[in-house]
Amino acid sequence: MTSPAVIFEESLRVPAEVHDLEAFRRWAFSPDFPETGRIDFLSGDVEVDMSPEDLHTHGRVKVAVCQVLNELVEADDLGEVFVDRSRVTSPTGDLSVEPDVVVVLWQSLESGRVRYVPDAQGRPGRSREIEGGPDLVVEIISDSSVGKDTRRLPRRYAAAGVRELWLIDARRDELAFGIHSLVGEAFERVTAGDGWTRSHVLGEAFRLVRERTRLGTWRYRLERRK
Numbered sequence: 001m002t003s004p005a006v007i008f009e010e011s012l013r014v015p016a017e018v019h020d021l022e023a024f025r026r027w028a029f030s031p032d033f034p035e036t037g038r039i040d041f042l043s044g045d046v047e048v049d050m051s052p053e054d055l056h057t058h059g060r061v062k063v064a065v066c067q068v069l070n071e072l073v074e075a076d077d078l079g080e081v082f083v084d085r086s087r088v089t090s091p092t093g094d095l096s097v098e099p100d101v102v103v104v105l106w107q108s109l110e111s112g113r114v115r116y117v118p119d120a121q122g123r124p125g126r127s128r129e130i131e132g133g134p135d136l137v138v139e140i141i142s143d144s145s146v147g148k149d150t151r152r153l154p155r156r157y158a159a160a161g162v163r164e165l166w167l168i169d170a171r172r173d174e175l176a177f178g179i180h181s182l183v184g185e186a187f188e189r190v191t192a193g194d195g196w197t198r199s200h201v202l203g204e205a206f207r208l209v210r211e212r213t214r215l216g217t218w219r220y221r222l223e224r225r226k
Contacts, residue, residue, distance in 0.1 A: 041094075043094040054171075069202075073103060089131050090133060093133065099134075105201070134162055139153060140169075164181055179197045
C-alpha cells in the first residue's frame with residue numbers, strides 16, 4: 001500500500017515519511033524531488049515556496065551581492081561562494097535549506113566545522129550539499145518568505161552555527177540591508193554608521209545602494225571598504 005502524501009498546489013508531492021531531517025535529505029537527493037521552487041526543512045516542517053522570484057527586488061539584488069562577494073573571496077583566496085540550489089544541511093540546526101547566497105571559508109572546511117558531502121557515487125570533486133554552519137548566509141526577502149526569512153530561518157541558522165546572516169529587503173521604498181552576527185546562541189544586528197555595516201566574517205564594511213535604470217527598473221550595487 002502506498003504511503004499517503006501531502007499534495008501541494010496539485011504539482012508537488014511531499015512523501016508522508018518525510019518527517020525528520022534524514023528522511024528529508026534522502027528525498028532531496030532522490031529522482032522524485034522537484035527541480036523547481038524552494039523547498040526547505042526547518043525543525044520538522046517542510047516549507048515550500050513555488051513562487052517565481054521577482055526580477056528586480058530579488059533576482060537583480062542577488063546578482064549584485066553574489067558578484068561582489070565572489071570577487072572578494074576569490075581575490076583574497078578566502079574560500080568559496082555558492083548561489084541558488086546550493087543545499088545547506090545541519091543536524092545541529094535541524095535544517096536543510098537552499099539560501100540565496102552562501103559563503104564557506106577555507107578555515108571552516110579545514111577545521112571540520114563545515115564539510116562538503118560527496119555525491120551518491122562518491123566521485124572525486126563532486127559534492128551534493130554543505131553540511132554544518134556556513135560562515136555567511138544571505139537571504140533576500142520576498143512577499144512569500146517574510147515570516148520564514150525574518151523569524152524561523154534566523155533561529156535555525158543560529159542553532160546551526162552560521163556565523164553571519166545578511167538580510168535584504170528591496171520590496172519597499174526604502175532599501176533595507178542588515179548584517180547580523182552570531183553572538184552566543186542568537187544573532188545580533190551589527191550597528192551601522194553612515195549607511196555602512198561591518199562584516200566581522202569578511203573584515204570589511206558594506207552598504208547596498210540602488211538607482212533607477214534608463215527604463216525605470218532598479219540597478220543595485222554592493223559597495224565595500226576596508
